[in-house]
Amino acid sequence: MKNILEELYYGRVHPIGETMPRSKEYMETRHKGYAKEKEFKEKLEKVDPNLRKEYDELNDLENDADCFEYSQTFMVGFRLGARIVTAVFTGK
Secondary structure: OOOHHHHHHOOOOOHHHHOOOOOHHHHHHHHHHHHHHHHHHHHHHHHOHHHHHHHHHHHHHHHHHHHHHHHHHHHHHHHHHHHHHHHHHHOO
């Protein structure tokens, strides 16, 4: 294993890419969700293109909010890990 600090410096540490579940069940569920969303968007487009546009805008806002949550979750987890390591080395 290479030095983690060197990997971090050269931009080769990408924890966000390692958080995606890779189980068969997850992949099947995710695929079904994408298919249902596509189907829903097509129906919405036929009913009212403006509703489709509103839905897409709402979906974009939700995705942006998710990014904030994921970054906060990462930071909380990182701090917890640092506290655990500190406790291991200091006995506190």
